[in-house]
Amino acid sequence: MAYISFQPNDYFNTKLWTGNSTNSTAITGVGFQPDMTWIKNRSQTDNHAIFDAIRGATYRIYPNATDAQIQATNSLASFDSDGFTLNDGGDANGNGENIVGWNWKANGTGSANTDGTISSTVSASTTSGFSIVKYTGTGANATVGHGLGVAPKMIIVKNLDSGLGYEWMIGHSDLASGETGFSANWYFNGFGTGIRNQNATASWNSTSPTNSVFSLHSGATYMNASGEANIAYCFAEKKGFSKFGSYVGNGEPAGDAPFIYTGFKPAFLLIKSSSYAGQHWSITDNRRLGYNGSSAWLKADSSGVELTNLVNPDLLSNGFKLQNNNDIYNKNGQSYIFMAFAEEPLVSSNGVPATAR
Numbered sequence: 001m002a003y004i005s006f007q008p009n010d011y012f013n014t015k016l017w018t019g020n021s022t023n024s025t026a027i028t029g030v031g032f033q034p035d036m037t038w039i040k041n042r043s044q045t046d047n048h049a050i051f052d053a054i055r056g057a058t059y060r061i062y063p064n065a066t067d068a069q070i071q072a073t074n075s076l077a078s079f080d081s082d083g084f085t086l087n088d089g090g091d092a093n094g095n096g097e098n099i100v101g102w103n104w105k106a107n108g109t110g111s112a113n114t115d116g117t118i119s120s121t122v123s124a125s126t127t128s129g130f131s132i133v134k135y136t137g138t139g140a141n142a143t144v145g146h147g148l149g150v151a152p153k154m155i156i157v158k159n160l161d162s163g164l165g166y167e168w169m170i171g172h173s174d175l176a177s178g179e180t181g182f183s184a185n186w187y188f189n190g191f192g193t194g195i196r197n198q199n200a201t202a203s204w205n206s207t208s209p210t211n212s213v214f215s216l217h218s219g220a221t222y223m224n225a226s227g228e229a230n231i232a233y234c235f236a237e238k239k240g241f242s243k244f245g246s247y248v249g250n251g252e253p254a255g256d257a258p259f260i261y262t263g264f265k266p267a268f269l270l271i272k273s274s275s276y277a278g279q280h281w282s283i284t285d286n287r288r289l290g291y292n293g294s295s296a297w298l299k300a301d302s303s304g305v306e307l308t309n310l311v312n313p314d315l316l317s318n319g320f321k322l323q324n325n326n327d328i329y330n331k332n333g334q335s336y337i338f339m340a341f342a343e344e345p346l347v348s349s350n351g352v353p354a355t356a357r
Contacts, residue, residue, distance in 0.1 A: 004240035008342040012129035030083040034107035042306040046091040066165035106215030122147035127294035129236030139226035143213035153244035174246035240345030251332025257322035264342035
């Protein structure tokens with residue numbers, strides 16, 4: 001069995017903390033200096049917030065909303081060698097409130113990339129298959145360099161400038177039967193509960209990413225408006241560390257519900273129905289209390305608090321096992337896409353197998 005040559009938590013880690021509403025609060029124990037941090041207040045109705053090193057630590061965007069980026073000096077203040085520093089804002093540091101931060105490592109503040117017809121600034125880890133890409137749209141058919149050296153399996157894009165409420169655009173390699181990757185797209189935000197948008201000619205130009213670039217259509221206003229800045233988070237699959245796939249639900253309860261193989265013990269799991277309207281993007285991870293057999297989950301497309309009305313998938317040594325026949329995870333005959341990152345590979349670099357919880 002193959003295994004990765006690095007520890008997964010060197011490139012992805014989840015951190016929990018309790019807020020104190022105090023400026024210059026250091027959150028440590030991440031294990032590396034993050035280049036992207038995604039924060040959600042679990043106790044209060046607050047927007048999700050994503051920060052990254054290319055845009056600068058104090059600039060946030062909301063995955064569950066269409067807003068342009070804003071500078072929020074009362075929220076995340078800096079990326080640090082073992083985590084990050086927060087100021088007193090309630091969404092990330094509300095007093096006594098339970099908060100989660102998911103952290104990815106890329107390669108710092110980025111450098112120039114001219115692989116595409118649009119020049120980009122790219123912070124890329126070819127080891128873990130993650131890059132942050134900032135570029136300015138042209139309104140013409142174009143390509144953008146992503147810096148990964150292999151084709152991404154999933155790309156998440158947000159227009160940073162527009163006050164028109166532009167949606168988040170998400171491309172994923174796995175679609176329904178008869179379709180090819182990046183011939184459709186999804187939304188995170190207010191339309192996140194819908195099915196995929198099959199008119200991706202007006203987004204990814206019906207073209208899958210290559211080893212060096214991803215494609216944009218001239219009509220892709222949300223991600224290619226002339227003169228407007230965009231940020232893209234690009235994910236390539238790395239065996240033993242990340243998996244971007246799909247499955248079909250069977251509507252059966254725990255014992256007969258599907259098991260999905262990833263080749264590692266998941267630390268983070270994002271799931272969305274790709275063929276059934278009305279269902280949210282769900283997030284589970286390996287840090288929030290009682291994750292196997294737990295009912296705690298968060299909606300990536302909602303500002304709502306952490307919910308406890310589902311039985312989440314069990315995170316096992318080599319994948320995840322659905323534990324319910326709810327529509328979020330396992331509606332009979334419906335297709336689902338997922339994004340997963342590892343806590344441990346199936347076999348670690350010292351040859352020791354990972355164990356289930």
